[in-house]
Amino acid sequence: MQIPAPFDYVRASSVDNALALLDRHGAESRVVAGGHSLLPMMKLRLARPDWLIDINDLFELDYLLVDGPVLRIGAMTRHTTLLESDDVRHLFPIICDAERVIADPIVRNRGTIGGSLCQADPAEDLSTVCHVLEAVAVVRGPAGERMLPMAEFHRGPYETAVAQNELLIEVRIPIRAGSASAYEKVERRVGDWAVAAAGASVTLAADGTISHVAVGLTAVGLERNVTEVEAVLVGQAPTEALFVEAGLLASQACDPLADQRGPIDYKRHLADELTRRVLRVACSRAAASVSEITS
Amino acid sequence: MTILEDRPSNPAAGDHDRPIGHGRMQRKEDPRFVRGKGHYVDDIVLPGMLHGAILRAPVAHARLVSIDTTAALAHPGVHAVITGTDLQALGLAWAPTLSMDVQAVLVTDKVRFQGQEVAFVVADDRYAARDALELIQVEYDVLPPVVDARKAMDPGAPVIRDDLEGRTDNHIFDWEAGNKAETDAVFASADVVVKQEIVYPRVHPAPMETCGAVADFDPIDGRLILYETTQAPHAHRTLFAMVSGIPEHKIRVVSPDIGGGFGNKVGIYPGYILAVVGSIVTGKPVKWVEDRSENLMSTSFARDYIMQGEIAATRDGKILALRTNVLADHGAFNATAQPTKYPAGFFHIFTGSYDLAAAHCTVTGVYTNKAPGGVAYACSFRVTEAVYLVERMVDILARKLEMDPAELRLKNFIKKEQFPYPNKTGWEYDSGDYEPTMRLSMKMAGYDELRREQKEKRERGELMGIGISFFTETVGAGPRKDMDILGLGMADGAELRIHPTGKAVVRISVQSQGQGHETTFAQIVAEEIGIPPEDIDVVHGDTDQTPFGLGTYGSRSTPVSGAAVALVARKVREKARFIAAAMLETRPEDLEWEKGRWFVKGDPSVGKTMAEIAMGAHGTVALPEGIDGNLDAEVTYDPPNLTFPFGAYICVVDIDPGTGHVKVRRFIAVDDCGTRINPMIIEGQIHGGLTDGVGMALMEIIEFDAEGNCLGGSLMDYLIPTAMEVPDWETGFTVTPSPHHPIGAKGVGESATVGSPPAVVNAVVDALAPFGVVHMDMPCTPSRVWEAMQGRTRPPV
Numbered sequence A: 001m002q003i004p005a006p007f008d009y010v011r012a013s014s015v016d017n018a019l020a021l022l023d024r025h026g027a028e029s030r031v032v033a034g035g036h037s038l039l040p041m042m043k044l045r046l047a048r049p050d051w052l053i054d055i056n057d058l059f060e061l062d063y064l065l066v067d068g069p070v071l072r073i074g075a076m077t078r079h080t081t082l083l084e085s086d087d088v089r090h091l092f093p094i095i096c097d098a099e100r101v102i103a104d105p106i107v108r109n110r111g112t113i114g115g116s117l118c119q120a121d122p123a124e125d126l127s128t129v130c131h132v133l134e135a136v137a138v139v140r141g142p143a144g145e146r147m148l149p150m151a152e153f154h155r156g157p158y159e160t161a162v163a164q165n166e167l168l169i170e171v172r173i174p175i176r177a178g179s180a181s182a183y184e185k186v187e188r189r190v191g192d193w194a195v196a197a198a199g200a201s202v203t204l205a206a207d208g209t210i211s212h213v214a215v216g217l218t219a220v221g222l223e224r225n226v227t228e229v230e231a232v233l234v235g236q237a238p239t240e241a242l243f244v245e246a247g248l249l250a251s252q253a254c255d256p257l258a259d260q261r262g263p264i265d266y267k268r269h270l271a272d273e274l275t276r277r278v279l280r281v282a283c284s285r286a287a288a289s290v291s292e293i294t295s
Numbered sequence B: 001m002t003i004l005e006d007r008p009s010n011p012a013a014g015d016h017d018r019p020i021g022h023g024r025m026q027r028k029e030d031p032r033f034v035r036g037k038g039h040y041v042d043d044i045v046l047p048g049m050l051h052g053a054i055l056r057a058p059v060a061h062a063r064l065v066s067i068d069t070t071a072a073l074a075h076p077g078v079h080a081v082i083t084g085t086d087l088q089a090l091g092l093a094w095a096p097t098l099s100m101d102v103q104a105v106l107v108t109d110k111v112r113f114q115g116q117e118v119a120f121v122v123a124d125d126r127y128a129a130r131d132a133l134e135l136i137q138v139e140y141d142v143l144p145p146v147v148d149a150r151k152a153m154d155p156g157a158p159v160i161r162d163d164l165e166g167r168t169d170n171h172i173f174d175w176e177a178g179n180k181a182e183t184d185a186v187f188a189s190a191d192v193v194v195k196q197e198i199v200y201p202r203v204h205p206a207p208m209e210t211c212g213a214v215a216d217f218d219p220i221d222g223r224l225i226l227y228e229t230t231q232a233p234h235a236h237r238t239l240f241a242m243v244s245g246i247p248e249h250k251i252r253v254v255s256p257d258i259g260g261g262f263g264n265k266v267g268i269y270p271g272y273i274l275a276v277v278g279s280i281v282t283g284k285p286v287k288w289v290e291d292r293s294e295n296l297m298s299t300s301f302a303r304d305y306i307m308q309g310e311i312a313a314t315r316d317g318k319i320l321a322l323r324t325n326v327l328a329d330h331g332a333f334n335a336t337a338q339p340t341k342y343p344a345g346f347f348h349i350f351t352g353s354y355d356l357a358a359a360h361c362t363v364t365g366v367y368t369n370k371a372p373g374g375v376a377y378a379c380s381f382r383v384t385e386a387v388y389l390v391e392r393m394v395d396i397l398a399r400k401l402e403m404d405p406a407e408l409r410l411k412n413f414i415k416k417e418q419f420p421y422p423n424k425t426g427w428e429y430d431s432g433d434y435e436p437t438m439r440l441s442m443k444m445a446g447y448d449e450l451r452r453e454q455k456e457k458r459e460r461g462e463l464m465g466i467g468i469s470f471f472t473e474t475v476g477a478g479p480r481k482d483m484d485i486l487g488l489g490m491a492d493g494a495e496l497r498i499h500p501t502g503k504a505v506v507r508i509s510v511q512s513q514g515q516g517h518e519t520t521f522a523q524i525v526a527e528e529i530g531i532p533p534e535d536i537d538v539v540h541g542d543t544d545q546t547p548f549g550l551g552t553y554g555s556r557s558t559p560v561s562g563a564a565v566a567l568v569a570r571k572v573r574e575k576a577r578f579i580a581a582a583m584l585e586t587r588p589e590d591l592e593w594e595k596g597r598w599f600v601k602g603d604p605s606v607g608k609t610m611a612e613i614a615m616g617a618h619g620t621v622a623l624p625e626g627i628d629g630n631l632d633a634e635v636t637y638d639p640p641n642l643t644f645p646f647g648a649y650i651c652v653v654d655i656d657p658g659t660g661h662v663k664v665r666r667f668i669a670v671d672d673c674g675t676r677i678n679p680m681i682i683e684g685q686i687h688g689g690l691t692d693g694v695g696m697a698l699m700e701i702i703e704f705d706a707e708g709n710c711l712g713g714s715l716m717d718y719l720i721p722t723a724m725e726v727p728d729w730e731t732g733f734t735v736t737p738s739p740h741h742p743i744g745a746k747g748v749g750e751s752a753t754v755g756s757p758p759a760v761v762n763a764v765v766d767a768l769a770p771f772g773v774v775h776m777d778m779p780c781t782p783s784r785v786w787e788a789m790q791g792r793t794r795p796p797v
Ligand SMILES: Cc1cc2nc3c(=O)[nH]c(=O)nc-3n(C[C@H](O)[C@H](O)[C@H](O)COP(=O)(O)OP(=O)(O)OC[C@H]3O[C@@H](n4cnc5c(N)ncnc54)[C@H](O)[C@@H]3O)c2cc1C
Pocket: A030, A031, A032, A033, A034, A035, A036, A037, A038, A039, A040, A075, A076, A101, A102, A103, A104, A107, A110, A111, A112, A113, A114, A115, A116, A118, A119, A123, A124, A125, A126, A162, A166, A167, A168, A169, A191, A192, A193, A194
């Protein structure tokens, strides 16, 4: 049994209570959501909070809501809930694609979207997904609520804009007609973190051309979307030749490190290969949904 | 799951159409496991018990400058902090390994691998013990490490074992088997010779339960009870007596339920000894259970063989000879568990299933700054490495000759009539009939159809591979004249008692870690004396309760203890005949046996059942001269030879050409382990071993960086396959009984671990043939497969 350093523990009863507890216990206090990132780090004594503030009683943060032009996801929504939601599958297939390959059922039953985004692990899948979907994070603190686009929320590996005394409350994803999305990951084994992964979201205009596109990469040293692809794809009808061009741009934009999961050139190759694949799938899904709407 | 039974008769079972003693019965041990009522070392709680934790070295090679334990001792709840200096005073700083080397219990002079034991804290609970570890101040003088075994013998290499007198290098042993001159001559005149370096990287058994012990030393009568995760309780008791000076009759070793062994729990680890020392020092029971990282980083690893293979053949595909030079990385202490005469285990079975004109191997063992071990992970004493080498070499030869690998194997098998077969390195294969086994696997696979499908797919640029492995194992060590561990001959005992009401207890010297002994051994007794297995209790794992023997590893339980149990049951049956004769007032030779009963020849209605005889034995009937008033017997079995199970495995993989990801689509395993006792238990052993094999082939490796830091210290880094990585296993079998085993059984526990890795790798290499890939080393991870596709295969170490 791996044993964490000593810590104190308290259960928060509401969002306000959690914020008050964070304030009271100060710098060395941390909230625990699903615990599937924080607890392993504590057991390895890489994280040593003095206080753990358990937010698992905050059922008010566990919801999925289609609210006009946005999907609102409470920060305590579990991976499993996202994976099993019909709304999510229908609106944002990228989320289902990603959830299917995040860890295993045991982790997915506990792990939350809030914990995933706040952990900001470079190999974490939902960060890429949220970047690609141009999500907005709702963060609450003593001074009230802030709305942060992913580019501002996510500051780099293991770093977000959420201050020690703040909580991520909600993730909002804009719903666009004629859109579809896809995610693909290469892993050494089911449940392993990504060697590399890519996600794409495309919106097709009525004439079948791409009116909007976003491509993101996981675990290859790029903390933003591959914005370079927009100039190539937007306004064009999707073709294999364009995907090839986009793949090339993705492989150039990323900055992977060599590790046990593979050398740099392999990871660049995956950025290319997977970008092509997710664009292909996203475009064909979008075309299907456009024809569904028009028929 | 497909189960295809091509079942010849089974004369040993006394019944042509079914396996031994109630065959496919459910395991007697399962009710407690499936209800969560197994009782493991960590479940043991003794009154007043304290908890130990080990401080481990953060670096691979360093001189120990100083240790300051003051703050740790002052930590609330801490009872003792033990260092190497304290052990030195007790003469316990070093302990013998199972390979005639010594291993530091706690560092006194120098750290020799990352994760090595430096100090031991005993405290009220495991939390206090763990927290106190951080308060021990240690100063190290870091030395350059030897990480790459290939450089261990370089002239300027740092000398790791300067504790051994006169040591000036990192050499451990040179060993050889076969005839070099003969082999070289065959090679010199052969039409075709192919060479290949083949690396079997370091892997770890990673049993679900890590290692641990509870030591309970009674200072008043000097008795030690040691609850331990051990596969060999009796051998441990003897060794503890030799090391600690506690007389052997005052030591009781108990191995309760064990959550997987795979050879990881054969050796004696410093933690066990430290638990004992902790109990002696504090006068209280001390529990020590390692965590997952400690298990992966410090306990017995497996493999780490760098093999230069060469195979010689005629142009038309007659295999003539094999030779290999092996560099074996044994880590910082030579602590492999194997028979004394065989420093490379049974690697010399690398001649495989083929009739060769000559064979020769050399093995050189070296020290490196890594955790010790080598023989583990269900390897049958390095048969894994041997089978991997020969089965890869045969495939490489097939490619060179442009022959189908199945055809090449069929052409070169040892023929049925050649058994018992003396191979070129000193083994005598007991029995075999390889061709039907191979053909059955091909039939189950639809081999020709698969090759057709592969051809079509290749034309479309799809990567599909078919891999074959045909293995022969040598298990059931072994004849005591040849085989011992630290002087203890590798025999095993069994005692059988039939209680007055006809219920029985059989006590065995081997210990189960999931093999189903409580069921299998009851079935053997049931078969021999005709009482149902439900009425037979199997006792194991406690040295006070069982006869002496060397334990469970190397697939030896059924070949050795299984034989002991069959023989002890026959002894009881014979004794029952005399008692029955007394009861029936007739002569023993006038009685005839049918399962469970002796009756009068010619008058089957007059007889006595085992239960009646048991009551009679303990009753008032006058017994003949020399027959004691009980129905008990004991036996120690010294096997005349090893047994040689074999099998044919076929693996089908699909590789994603864009990512290099390998998917095992199908796996067909046909095993021949001689007489089958409980087919369900056999299939369970096969399923587990095949999963292990897929894991080793595709993902498992313990890597080190240039500083000697272990990169596989957690299950996030050391990958183990899940149900998602393996297909539905398709198992089949043939039966070729062992001629020298009392019931013809051969052992099967490790067959699948041994036989499956080459099948998977052969399939991967076959799939990559369009890229000109002739060989790639394990693990076949997506990145390594992709590199192979780029023409950049590279060894993993
Ligand atoms: C074996 C294993 C495999 C995994 N594989 C993958 C994988 O392949 N891909 C992947 O993406 N993830 C993977 N994960 C991570 C998993 O998805 C985690 O659940 C997730 O990263 C963290 O979510 P959590 O709710 O468990 O967060 P926690 O561990 O509870 O918290 C993580 C961090 O976020 C903070 N935090 C949590 N919630 C909030 C909030 N509302 N506001 C502010 N701060 C907050 C915590 O203080 C902590 O610092 C894996 C985990 C495990 C154990």
